[in-house]
Amino acid sequence: MAIFTIKDLAKAKYKQVFIDKIRAKEPMLLENTKAFEVLECPESVLSALEAAKTNQELTDIVKSGGSLKFLFKTKKGKRIKLTDISKENVKGSSARVGDANTTKYQELCSLYIIEMVIKNKVVEKTKLVEIYNDLVNQPTWQESFLAQEEIFKKMKTDLKIGRHTIFNRDGGFMDFITQRIKTFGFSQKDAWNPADVWLIKNSTVIQDLKEAKSIQELNDIMKKMFFEDRLIGISLKKTKKKAFYELVNLSNEKPKEYKLLKLNIAFDMVGNKFSNDELNYDQYYDGKSVINVQIRMYPKSTLSNVQVSYKLKGASAEFGKVPSRFRNDLFKTFTGLNFPQGKSMPRNLEEFSKNRTLYEKMFKKIQANKNFNTNVRDVNEFFKNFETIFSEQSETYIQTELCTKLQGFHIAYGFSLLSENELTDLLTQWAYLSQKKGNIFGPFVKVY
Numbered sequence: 001m002a003i004f005t006i007k008d009l010a011k012a013k014y015k016q017v018f019i020d021k022i023r024a025k026e027p028m029l030l031e032n033t034k035a036f037e038v039l040e041c042p043e044s045v046l047s048a049l050e051a052a053k054t055n056q057e058l059t060d061i062v063k064s065g066g067s068l069k070f071l072f073k074t075k076k077g078k079r080i081k082l083t084d085i086s087k088e089n090v091k092g093s094s095a096r097v098g099d100a101n102t103t104k105y106q107e108l109c110s111l112y113i114i115e116m117v118i119k120n121k122v123v124e125k126t127k128l129v130e131i132y133n134d135l136v137n138q139p140t141w142q143e144s145f146l147a148q149e150e151i152f153k154k155m156k157t158d159l160k161i162g163r164h165t166i167f168n169r170d171g172g173f174m175d176f177i178t179q180r181i182k183t184f185g186f187s188q189k190d191a192w193n194p195a196d197v198w199l200i201k202n203s204t205v206i207q208d209l210k211e212a213k214s215i216q217e218l219n220d221i222m223k224k225m226f227f228e229d230r231l232i233g234i235s236l237k238k239t240k241k242k243a244f245y246e247l248v249n250l251s252n253e254k255p256k257e258y259k260l261l262k263l264n265i266a267f268d269m270v271g272n273k274f275s276n277d278e279l280n281y282d283q284y285y286d287g288k289s290v291i292n293v294q295i296r297m298y299p300k301s302t303l304s305n306v307q308v309s310y311k312l313k314g315a316s317a318e319f320g321k322v323p324s325r326f327r328n329d330l331f332k333t334f335t336g337l338n339f340p341q342g343k344s345m346p347r348n349l350e351e352f353s354k355n356r357t358l359y360e361k362m363f364k365k366i367q368a369n370k371n372f373n374t375n376v377r378d379v380n381e382f383f384k385n386f387e388t389i390f391s392e393q394s395e396t397y398i399q400t401e402l403c404t405k406l407q408g409f410h411i412a413y414g415f416s417l418l419s420e421n422e423l424t425d426l427l428t429q430w431a432y433l434s435q436k437k438g439n440i441f442g443p444f445v446k447v448y
Helices: 012-023 043-051 056-060 105-119 124-133 133-137 141-160 174-181 206-207 214-227 324-335 350-352 355-368 379-390 396-416 419-432
Strands: 072-074 167-168 196-202 231-236 245-248 261-262 279-285 289-299 307-312 444-447
Touching: 012 043, 012 133, 012 141, 043 324, 072 350, 105 124, 105 141, 105 167, 105 196, 105 231, 124 133, 141 245, 141 444, 167 307, 174 196, 174 206, 196 419, 206 289, 206 307, 214 231, 261 419, 261 444, 279 419, 289 396, 289 419, 307 419, 324 396, 324 419, 350 355, 350 379, 350 419, 355 379, 355 396
Parallel strands: 231 444
Antiparallel strands: 167 196, 196 231, 245 444, 261 279, 279 289, 289 307
């Protein structure tokens, strides 16, 4: 039998091919029936599989209580497990063996495409395959690169760019700016500017940037260089069939408000676990777009802290995570509470029960907000479910689930203390921070 297993899913050369084929609705061969079926799977599950970096994380997604979950279903509604699917669907993959992360090759393809667009040359598909060997098995990336080519052409016309002679992702300018930003207190370049590739007119750019005495001066020089067509940083996201671009930190535009639509902190159970372990909410902005925010632990570890990740609904990639330092400071400023830490959460039923009076107060405050959904009837069901799960916490997954859920519980309580305007202000600032928007962040063009 050539069934598809978790061990296979852990191989980078198989995983992305498998996920891309599911997303592209390509018929998949089922092992038992030998029939081809188009399989459906929630995007949240596919994104989680894509983000998982360890065998344990993959196992947590694929299994429940030691058994395989029915993650997929056919168009007729038949439920399908991972091992119902044939390994033949991915065995033709020619991804580079041992490559745990193909992002480099994807970004180099994008850099090649924009270089050809700037130079008015033809984008050769064989060159793309030469850069990214597995592209022939990646229909969604083929689609994305076609969309990128079109949006790069539009950018060239709209922004009147095209004087660049250096196209950089690794070494050179990237190494320079990565080290330069550390002198201004940023430990990581991406915490200041998420640009993946750079378009550079000539080497004088580096000399001018060395003159900056502060982060604000550096940002101002880079803005000036952008409008002089000397330096452009581009943040790349996987796109759909149609791509878009946005200028970030290149104007003095007043921040738009991100209003809360619905918050979910579900305390109901499926089997011996919560229906999910995260806190999530949707925000509405710009009169047309919905942002989904996930507050969850990644990577999963018993006492890890949750992260706050923003993503445009329907997009292929997330906006980004809110930097922890700014996130924590703003949460404290608005709510008066410390942002919860994994190591401070109760580890067993005895520790949980000591806080019963406080937790009852917190739960009732959360449930009183009409925009907050708890998925349980009352405080009694809330405590009953926690007590049940704490009694089952022999599994590492359940321990991490409890730690994640309790951190989300504390955050939701902090939100419940705020007026509607205060909450909008906090979540708007978080949204901008996740996208690296604001005076302290560097200028770049986001392609998505």
